[in-house]
Amino acid sequence: MRRMIEHVDEEYIVSIASRLVRINSENPPGREAEVASFLAERLSELGLKAKVDAFDRRANCIASTKDFERAGLLLLTHLDTVPAGEREAWSIPPFGGIIRDGRLYGRGAADAKGCIASMLGALKALADSGVEFGGEGLVLAAVADEEMGSQGVRRLISRGFRADYAVVGEPTGLRVCVAHKGRLVTTVKFTGRYAHSSRPELGINALYAASEFALEIEEYSKRIKGKDHPLLGPPAISATMFKAGEKDNMVPGWAEVVVDYRALPGERLETILDEFKHIAGKVDRGRGTRHETIVLRWVPPSEVDPGSRIVEVAAEAVRRVLNHEPEISGFQATCDMSYLVNDAGVPSIILGPGDLEQAHMADEWVSIAELVAAAKIYALIIHGILCAS
Ligand SMILES: [Zn+2]
Incomplete structure (x- = not known):
């Protein structure tokens, strides 16, 4: 048969x-x-x-x-x-x-x-x-x-x-x-303060904060190589999109970075987000910005x-x-x-x-x-x- x-x-x-x-x-x-x-x-x-x-x-x-x-x-x-x-x-x-x-x-x-x-x-x-x-x-x-x-x-x-x-x-x-692997897509949005670009000291430049955050994500991408799944290898992370600014003579009051994270079995949404918030929080404290994280997609x-x-x-x-x-x-x-x-x-x-x-x-x-x-x-x-x- x-x-x-x-x-x-x-x-x-x-x-x-x-x-x-x-x-x-x-x-x-x-x-x-x-x-x-x-x-x-x-x-x-x-x-x-x-x-x-x-x-x-x-x-x-x-x-x-x-x-x-x-x-x-x-x-x-x-x-x-x-x-x-x-x-x-x-x-x-x-x-x-x-x-x-x-x-x-x-x-x-x-x-x-x-x-x-x-x-x-x-x-x-x-x-x-x-x-x-x-x-x-x-x-x-x-x-x-x-x-x-x-x-x-x-x-x-x-x-x-x-x-x-x-x-x-x-x-x-x-x-x-x-x-x-799972997939998390998140927007991390930084809010600063608008100012005329002739007086940047009056504003808080959210673009700088978001840039620093994106570079921190690059550093984080090296650290997560330590995690390992026998069949899937390490997780993966990339900053994939960036948006900021409205006018060429304004200090931008907001900026956002889209982060794409490929998760291993056993990794939970909350734990991954906590790490993003920790990185973004450090940027906020150094620059006086505020951030929020918005989950666009989560496939466990x-x-x-x-x-x-x-x-x-x-x-x-x-x-x-x-x-x-x-x-x-x-x-x-x-x-x-x-x-x-x-x-x-x-x-x-x-x-x-x-x-x-x-x-x-x-x-x-x-x-x-x-x-x-x-x-x-x-x-x-x-x-x-x-x-x-
Ligand atoms: Zn298919």
């Missing part, structure tokens, strides 16, 4: 991946409706119950072998892509779905339409082999808005969806990722116990398909696994064809061989979790 479910249909997988790339689902603006309907039709053809869950001009596509609200195994991935950006940067059309030299090119080929196609390839192989899904069944959810605010997965979870295990489809180069990090069944089953699947010891690894970016683990308590891994380095750039591509291998791996994971007793 196992050998049969590894008979994936390469032509089908490549055709689905190429057709998915040809449907533009750039986010922003967030246009998932068309690709969601296309996918729901394909999933129905494979014998699953499939629906498009439309909300606020966005759409999730959800398919199930049993219930929509509960699953023994969830395959989660996303419909949206980052924008293609400047067309001149591309040497091939971003929405052409072009296949050349063993690669599929186009926006979303790696992140994450290749994952969707491989998941469908796995479901087709299982359907073709006539395997029966046991237990709580399978749900495939291809959700909206992973690249911006993760509205899609948050909607799924807030409506009560639960699963025993999940595989999150993101480009990991077929590595089994059991942890990912997450990790799963490497001894969890989902990790064992995935590792065994990778070993069987790739014929070498699986690499258990960490995912440097944030992804929707955060919400599954932190908000719904679902033990999850991240695994998919393509590499993060190929994503989010011009001439994005994914290797056809990896699409095919991923489909076999997904099929074995589904079989291992749901069908093997």
Whole structure:
């Protein structure tokens, strides 16, 4: 039986991946409706119950072998892509779905339409082999808005969806990722006092305070290299944006710095913010400014116990398909696994064809061989979790 479910249909997988790339689902603006309907039709053809869950001009596509609200195994991935950006940067059309030299090119080929196609390839192989899904069944959810605010997965979870295990489809180069970094985006705003720039001694220059703060963040970025996660390495911090001043002859009364922090599992929002406030407070005391910190975005990090069944089953699947010891690894970016683990308590891994380095750039591509291998791996994971007793 196992050998049969590894008979994936390469032509089908490549055709689905190429057709998915040809449907533009750039986010922003967030246009998932068309690709969601296309996918729901394909999933129905494979014998699953499939629906498009439309909300606020966005759409999730959800398919199930049993219930929509509960699953023994969830395959989660996303419909949206980052924008293609400047067309001149591309040497091939971003929405052409072009296949050349063993690669599929186009926006979303790696992140994450290749994952969707491989998941469908796995479901087709299982359907073709006539395997029966046991237990709580399978749900495939291809959700909206992973690249911006993760509205899609948050909607799924807030409506009560639960699963025993999940595989999150993101480009990991077929590595089994059991942890990912979190992301905090904060604005730190300094308030000083305006003055005419002919009399700067009457003002408090907030731009100087914010500059000092930005340089202190650079120093802090060196100190945090001491923290270390076995799979993810140290956290990362950068000052990424700076705003100050209204007129060229005024001492600026305010200035703000945006800080982007990539957090390790175990790091808490409050603790990270405390450190920023400590650094900003020192600047205030030296310069007479006041500061406030505004959290723009917080996606908590997450990790799963490497001894969890989902990790064992995935590792065994990778070993069987790739014929070498699986690499258990960490995912440097944030992804929707955060919400599954932190908000719904679902033990999850991240695994998919393509590499993060190929994503989010011009001439994005994914290797056809990896699409095919991923489909076999997904099929074995589904079989291992749901069908093997
Ligand atoms: Zn992605």
